[in-house]
Amino acid sequence: MKTFSSFPNLKAILRRFTAKNLPGFAALFSVALSLVLVVSSCSSQTAQTPANSSPTAAKPDTVKVDYAYYNPVSLVLKEKGWLEEDLAKDNVKVEWTQSVGSNKALEFLNSRSIDFGSTAGAASLLGKANGNPIKAVYVYSKPEWTALVTRSDSPINKVEDLKGKRVAATKGTDPYIFLLRALDEVGLSEKDIELVPLQHADGRAALERGDVDAWAGLDPHMAKTELETGSRLFYRNPNFISQGILNVREAFAQEYPVYVERVIGAYEKARLWAIDNPNELKAILAKEAKLSDTVAAKQLERTDLSDSAIGDSQKTVITAAGDVLKKSGVIQPSVNVEQVATDLIDPEFVKKVVKS
Structure with a gap:
């Protein structure tokens, strides 16, 4: 706080006045006193309100979240409305968008169409390496949601049999990356097959029609063709499958960190409910994805x-x-994969919400 001692020129002027000039002194004193009060008030305001603070915490108008059939926890959260219930306290709305694959979730995140997106971990890495500004903040499942699939009457029995064959896969997703890893394991690469890029549901349909020889499958489509048409999962390897990851846009996380925690908290409530209520979880998955109970059960058996x-x-x-x-x-040769993975994964939000 400023005092008279902070204004030496003002004190010198005041000393020139005597009682003979009291009216002038009174006027000057009044001005000086006003100046001191203004400076004191400004100083007090500065001390109480830091330059970068705001009277209320920042909040979004709407939180945009995806849901996906390969992410059963998202279906529970959408069905139960727990996120809407929590955010309504702050007059914040929730908007849901369906992702039909990791590639679509990453597109939506990159275009700011959603704030939170469901992908596989490896797909998140691919997106991050290609400049998608995201953070991986939560694991919604550890599934065996992909395998290499062929028809029941196919002569294909092992990965080596794919050489020269037409194989459907959705680029930018865990099944596609799973296919590449399976080929690499036996000394083959994408160049040794004819890759047919199709979205997951279309890949299943192409396999069943005989338009392709094999398909890098994804549940629930994979469970559906396995149970309903007898398609064979001829190569399985859970160690090649990255987990189901909830990603958030970096800009959203920086601006609204409290709301990242709120979304994770709602997700955690849905995950724990899903564990405690397996029959209801199956019913929600079957209803949302329009699956039979047996197909929904097969997907959840692997989740x-x-x-x-x-x-x-x-x-x-x-x-x-x-x-x-x-x-x-x-991925470009110049990319430091380990550094990208380190930049991608942010465990701090879930540590604050999920108590071990």
Whole structure:
């Protein structure tokens, strides 16, 4: 706070006045006193309100979240309305958008159409390496949601049999990356097959029609063709599958960190409910994805919801996937895969919400 001692010129002027000039002194004193009060008030305001603070915490008008049939927890959260219930306290709306694959979720995140998107971890790495500004903040499942699939009457029995064959896959997704890793394991690459880029549901249909020889499948489509048409999962390897990851736009996380925690909190409530209510979970999946009970049950049989923490284990899996993507030319040779994985994974939000 400023005082008279802070204004030496003003004190000198005041000393020139005597009682003979009291009216002038009174007027000057009044001006000086006003000046001191103004400066004091400004100083007090500055001390109480930091330059970068705001009277209320920043909040979005709407939180935009995706849902996906390969992410059963998102279906529970959408069905139950727990996120809407929580955010309504702040007059914040929730908007839902369907992602039909990791590639679409990444497109929506990059275009700001959604704030939170469901992908596989390896797909998140690919998006991040290509400049998509996202953070991986939560694990919604550890699924065996992909395998290499062929028809029941196909002569294909092992990965080596794919050489020269037409194989459907959705680029930028875990099944596509799974295919590349399976080929690499036996000394083959994408150049040794004829890749037919199709979205997941179209890939299943192409396999069933005989338009392709094999398909890098994704549940629930994979479970559906397995149970309803007898398609065979001829190559399975859970170690090549990256986990189901909830991503947030970096800009959203920086501007509204509290709301990242709120979304994760709602997700965690839905995950725990799904574990405790398996029959109801199956019913929600069957209704939303228009599946039979047996197909929904088959997908959930391959879905582990036991752990939502994100950190080193996810980094190890997606870094290994990134190395194959780099070797296959999908990621540029100059990219430091391990650094991208480190920049992608942010475990701090879930640590604040999920207590071990």
